[in-house]
Amino acid sequence: MISKFDDVFVFPGDKLFKLENGDNIRIGQGILKKGDCLVAVKPGYLHKDGNKVWVETAQKRYIPAVGDLVIGVVVDRSSEFYQVDVGGFSTALLPLLAFEGATKRNRPHLSVGSAVYARVVSVDRDSEPQLSCLLPGTQHSWVTGETVFGELKQGNLIHCSISLCRNILLGRNTVFTELGKYIPFEQATGMNGRIWVRSQSAGHVVLLSNLIICSENMTNDQLSGMIRSLVSKMTTQMSPTR
Amino acid sequence: MRDEPVSLLEKNFALEALQADIRVDGRKLDEARLVNFEFGSQYGTVTVRLGKTKVFSSVTVEVVEPTTDRPAEGFVTFSVDLSPMASESLMLEYLSSGRTSSTLEEAAEIVRFLQQTIRESHAIDTETLCIVAGVQVWAIRVDIHVIDHCGNALDACCMAALASLLHVRRPDVTIVGNDVFIHGLEEREPVPLTVHHLPISVSFGIFLDGDLIAMDPNLQEESVMEGTLSIAVNAHKEICAFRKAGGAPVETSLIFKSASNAYLRATEVTVQLEKALKDTYNRNTIASVKPLQVETTKKAFPLNEQVQGVTAVWKHVVEQHALENEEKREDQPNMTSISNTEMKVFISDSEGSYEKVDELSASTDSDDETAPAVIARPRGGKGRPKNKK
Amino acid sequence: MSEFASLGRRDGRKAYEIRGFRCELGYLERADGSCRLEQGKTQVVAGVYGPLEARGRNELPDKTFVDVSIRPCQGYAADYLRLRERELKEIFVATIAAELQPRSCVSLVIQIIENDGSLKAAMINACMLSLLSAGIPCNWIASSCTVSYHSKDTFLLDPTLVEELEGHATAVISYGFEGPKPVPSHNLIGLSCSGFVSSKDIYFSSLSYSQEACKKVYEFIQLVTKRSQTIDGEQLSGIDH
Numbered sequence: 089m090i091s092k093f094d095d096v097f098v099f100p101g102d103k104l105f106k107l108e109n110g111d112n113i114r115i116g117q118g119i120l121k122k123g124d125c126l127v128a129v130k131p132g133y134l135h136k137d138g139n140k141v142w143v144e145t146a147q148k149r150y151i152p153a154v155g156d157l158v159i160g161v162v163v164d165r166s167s168e169f170y171q172v173d174v175g176g177f178s179t180a181l182l183p184l185l186a187f188e189g190a191t192k193r194n195r196p197h198l199s200v201g202s203a204v205y206a207r208v209v210s211v212d213r214d215s216e217p218q219l220s221c222l223l224p225g226t227q228h229s230w231v232t233g234e235t236v237f238g239e240l241k242q243g244n245l246i247h248c249s250i251s252l253c254r255n256i257l258l259g260r261n262t263v264f265t266e267l268g269k270y271i272p273f274e275q276a277t278g279m280n281g282r283i284w285v286r287s288q289s290a291g292h293v294v295l296l297s298n299l300i301i302c303s304e305n306m307t308n309d310q311l312s313g314m315i316r317s318l319v320s321k322m323t324t325q326m327s328p329t330r
Numbered sequence: 331m332r333d334e335p336v337s338l339l340e341k342n343f344a345l346e347a348l349q350a351d352i353r354v355d356g357r358k359l360d361e362a363r364l365v366n367f368e369f370g371s372q373y374g375t376v377t378v379r380l381g382k383t384k385v386f387s388s389v390t391v392e393v394v395e396p397t398t399d400r401p402a403e404g405f406v407t408f409s410v411d412l413s414p415m416a417s418e419s420l421m422l423e424y425l426s427s428g429r430t431s432s433t434l435e436e437a438a439e440i441v442r443f444l445q446q447t448i449r450e451s452h453a454i455d456t457e458t459l460c461i462v463a464g465v466q467v468w469a470i471r472v473d474i475h476v477i478d479h480c481g482n483a484l485d486a487c488c489m490a491a492l493a494s495l496l497h498v499r500r501p502d503v504t505i506v507g508n509d510v511f512i513h514g515l516e517e518r519e520p521v522p523l524t525v526h527h528l529p530i531s532v533s534f535g536i537f538l539d540g541d542l543i544a545m546d547p548n549l550q551e552e553s554v555m556e557g558t559l560s561i562a563v564n565a566h567k568e569i570c571a572f573r574k575a576g577g578a579p580v581e582t583s584l585i586f587k588s589a590s591n592a593y594l595r596a597t598e599v600t601v602q603l604e605k606a607l608k609d610t611y612n613r614n615t616i617a618s619v620k621p622l623q624v625e626t627t628k629k630a631f632p633l634n635e636q637v638q639g640v641t642a643v644w645k646h647v648v649e650q651h652a653l654e655n656e657e658k659r660e661d662q663p664n665m666t667s668i669s670n671t672e673m674k675v676f677i678s679d680s681e682g683s684y685e686k687v688d689e690l691s692a693s694t695d696s697d698d699e700t701a702p703a704v705i706a707r708p709r710g711g712k713g714r715p716k717n718k719k
Numbered sequence: 720m721s722e723f724a725s726l727g728r729r730d731g732r733k734a735y736e737i738r739g740f741r742c743e744l745g746y747l748e749r750a751d752g753s754c755r756l757e758q759g760k761t762q763v764v765a766g767v768y769g770p771l772e773a774r775g776r777n778e779l780p781d782k783t784f785v786d787v788s789i790r791p792c793q794g795y796a797a798d799y800l801r802l803r804e805r806e807l808k809e810i811f812v813a814t815i816a817a818e819l820q821p822r823s824c825v826s827l828v829i830q831i832i833e834n835d836g837s838l839k840a841a842m843i844n845a846c847m848l849s850l851l852s853a854g855i856p857c858n859w860i861a862s863s864c865t866v867s868y869h870s871k872d873t874f875l876l877d878p879t880l881v882e883e884l885e886g887h888a889t890a891v892i893s894y895g896f897e898g899p900k901p902v903p904s905h906n907l908i909g910l911s912c913s914g915f916v917s918s919k920d921i922y923f924s925s926l927s928y929s930q931e932a933c934k935k936v937y938e939f940i941q942l943v944t945k946r947s948q949t950i951d952g953e954q955l956s957g958i959d960h
Contacts, residue, residue: 099941100897101903102898129819130851131948133948213821214821
């Protein structure tokens, strides 16, 4: 049985701890209840926050969870929903009207292949996950193009591992802060292993994409060192071409 | 079929980048991804990495009867298997339809192109594969497995087929009267096949209605490609095969330009292939000097026995070698040896290999001045396993 | 044990010694989980896709469908491989926590690169590593080991191809390990034995030795998996306070 939570790497089949009567624990990904025991089913670091327990795994395939920000690609549309691929087990549904300020007459039209930045609002074992581009509390309508969620235009989409996205979103990986010191760019990170980047020129985007992918296996110190040495080279090389 | 769908964003960006004279992975237009040959310990097995595309190939050598209309010619056959592990769409295809992945159109096209480049250009002459005309000839079968499909599988397959044909050895043969002796590998040094020249296939993607051509397209570029152009060239500047199956029309001047680029690339690959082969020989001779010294009796092998790689014949050699050694060994019956020594062995072993792997993938990721990201990539310090995304 | 057991083997190992392992996790770019495993000279590449949406005959209303496909290095899949596929499938149906994701499908593909004995055990170990790297929920960690029975009541662990051919029986024994580190519990999950074993005693003693070997493999799998999720010894998914 594991009593300490920090810094514990668990493997499938590891018994985590016994549940006692009256224990109120929410189990997250990678953990299964077997009898009166909680057992890990995935390899990874064990995490606990309040009464929530979960295992963080480095994997490629996305498993939707409520509240995650994702970048999806529209694969089909019906009269009420867009079918959106989020890289998970099944496609997700995005209602046609789930955009800020959208009405039946005035709503965004996404074509097949468009990329959307959205939020997962419901996940159920037996049905498809639901997405939404609504953000409670914003004043902007989708028309203004100033909403957080919605269609992503221009730029490039990078495919990377879920753990890299998680580390970026949780601020453990500082690739964007480091890059931002030197190159102006826009980015959106989805929890499903996709990152969208837009910058002034194609060359910049290519550079950013490659750096982001490289940053996965680096510590933050190595990263800032790399970017610094790179940028000094870049400024000499890139400026004459443009 | 549901593969990870490629968004319009990515497609447009690939084109935008190409127009700006740069590729999504940081290459130049006429620059191919890095290629790496990794030969196995059996004759004729090789794993080729072209960027992230991985292809495994192995060769079987057999003695068979020739056909009646061509009694003095051997056989060279190719089979290409697009393994379900190569991509998600191939996997779904396999799951829904069962065992048909090698009959896919793409595989058939690759096989056809291989026949053109290697057999029909006489890189391997089928006439040299004859043992006794009308009675026995060599049949050479190249099995190619695409195990990771990240764009341009055709070039990778072609290089893999060629590399494994160069690496394979067939048993030596002596003919005395009407008897044919096929010598075991321990008896006589097996002989390599006669390869006259090395046709290296170089593919180009055609973009923007044929206005733009880029060498060695990767996966993202393949999604916006309007056809391919494959040219197989050898180091003598000879074009061995040319293939442009439909697609957008291309100006002839562009084709001339790409043919000369293909030649440069082919020279580069040839040098690399020869170096890789030489390295494996050096390694193999050191490893195999000992067993080959073991004296053996001469005996004829049954003719139709499949003499492939090392397995069957090697057995005798190893046995005798081991008999000698067995006497020298002192006895120490304890099983803790599994735990301590072995555990240590493979940790240190793996560290070496990881580092090698790291270097390789680092240099294949992206390599040129626009994205010299590689330069500062960590060397893995303490040999950590590679966890590519 | 007879004197044979104490003698060295032709590659210098002792009778109960297993060969060195090497593994490259995440070998394939496109598969969800993959690895290339070398066990001595035996070499396999395993790739996992999943969970995918199951369709048609693969769809099970209450659990995950598991498919195993083995690709030989030469020629097309032969019948004996069908049998291997079946055996592997049974092991992994039990290993994968199938009830977590109904109507899904997990597909394992194994490419044989080189066979130098203990092939099936290597395939099982490679599949387990790929499943872990793909993050497929599993009930335990399966690890496997081959035993080859020889004359004079002796047996060898992790035989090479030559040894396998010489012996008159070969058994592939797989254990499932669960539980945190100090004392992992283990259960026999797969045993297939072909050929003739001379006595009951030798059979049972081989089981206990193979268990020890499987434990070594289990530790190796843990080591590789843990390393793949850390950067330079530093925790990749660090704890944020």
